[in-house]
Amino acid sequence: MRYIDLFCGIGGFRIAINQALKGKNINSKCVFSSDIDPDAQNIYQMNFGEQPAGDITQIEAKNIPDHDILLAGFPCQPFSICGQLKGFEDTRGTLFFDIARILDCKKPNYFILENVKQLVGHNQGKTLQKILEILQQLGYYIQYKVLNALHLGLPQKRERIFIVGYRQPLSFRWEIQNIPMKPLTEILEPQVSAFYYASEKIRNNRLVKYQGKIASEPTIWHENKAGHISAYPYSCALRAGASYNYLLVNGERRLTEREMLRLQGFPDEFKMVASYSTARRLIGNSVPVPCVSRVMNCLLNQDIMNE
Ligand SMILES: C[S@@+](CC[C@H](N)C(=O)[O-])C[C@H]1O[C@@H](n2cnc3c(N)ncnc32)[C@H](O)[C@@H]1O
CATH class of the missing domain: 3.90.120.10 (DNA Methylase, subunit A, domain 2)
Known part of the structure; x- marks a missing residue:
């Protein structure tokens, strides 16, 4: 399974995806990563032997290798993409637009996006609604859920929204069991x-x-x-x-x-x-690894059930 790691930071998504795929005996390969922060790039290089590309807004989607899954813990910018917007092109100026244009060009089978829990209630829920509509217009079935790292084994109260997209009509279910936190x-x-x-x-x-x-x-x-x-x-x-x-x-x-x-x-x-x-x-900017690996497992279990 080929994946890309956008807004990769120090690689929380990468560790989680590798763990989840290894657990299912699926070979995985990261074919592209990007982060604008030189310190994050250094740590990523130190751990994964790969220097992420820089500013995603400057990278043409057609130059990104084909992949099966797009991963992005995108920055919690103050969104201004509600109002009368008609489609994803109107989101220009937000980093969500860069995710949307890459999905539009490369059409991976799956994606997992992550953001702060506050996205759910932002602008009375209209921001999230707009994001979901745009992702649907790009040809994806969408599910989202807020997960708390505290319920998945880590002694950290960290709530994040995960948005999952897939192109085939799977009967996706959030089958995620609580795990007692480590002391x-x-x-x-x-x-x-x-x-x-x-x-x-x-x-x-x-x-x-x-x-x-x-x-x-x-x-x-x-x-x-x-x-x-x-x-x-x-x-x-x-x-x-x-x-x-x-x-x-x-x-x-x-x-x-x-x-x-x-x-x-x-x-x-x-x-x-x-x-x-x-x-x-x-x-502090990173993602709790067990949350991502559980989300990925939900996708993988679903995929297998439908084959
Ligand atoms: C919420 S953090 C994601 C961290 C990552 N999930 C991890 O596990 O470390 C968002 C990241 O987006 C990066 N970023 C912000 N603007 C960017 C841009 N224009 N192009 C690429 N990366 C960007 C930031 O440097 C930051 O590392």
Whole structure:
């Protein structure tokens, strides 16, 4: 199965698809990848031996190799594609347009798109409706679902919408069973350097604001926008641009790069050589691997049933 990895970031989709296809004994090959961010390109190259192409808006669809499945965790741009739009050409200026024009030209059998959960309610649901209509006009049957990484084995509350498209009329079903989350003890490193510890001032400030009991098991303290502190036995969603103290292990220290990768379901062999701030941004932008592999399994199971 040949696939393309658009907006590939550090390759969360690629790891998940390879896992899902390997599980079904299907050979897979990534025939094209693209990301505009040089740091993401470096990490992708380091792990997959391939330098992604750059800005997708500058790449002609006909120059992209043929493929069976298109994968895209596209950026959650503020969409402005509702209104009176008639077709996908009117979405020019949004990165969704680039997905649509590639689907239109290359007509892969399947696609999986991912975005933030907020897309569902954006502009009273009209944005998503428009996206789905355009994908249907391009000849696809569409399904979508919001999945939470917390229900698929990871101790991270991260809700994302997945949109699946296929050209044949399959009786697609979302057969995804909940998996108990790994405890934080399996994610957290036993010892971390002083670099990760918040200053005494910040730690004291957290303790003063925190109203709950101090648990004996590890927790991750989350500061919401109003400055309210909660402690959970899982992490709230990693975010690329959040303050350094938005998530603190036991109210004391930041997550390490490896811990953040584990929270997204990346295997420990994954290499991340970058500054801490770059790593936070890249990992915070990434996709939870088990969510994508479950979605891919739904497609694969369906395909086999209809053969
Ligand atoms: C939500 S992230 C997807 C991350 C990816 N799924 C992963 O597992 O790491 C969106 C990505 O789109 C990339 N991007 C934004 N504009 C782009 C463009 N014009 N061309 C190619 N990539 C772009 C960003 O650099 C970012 O890495």
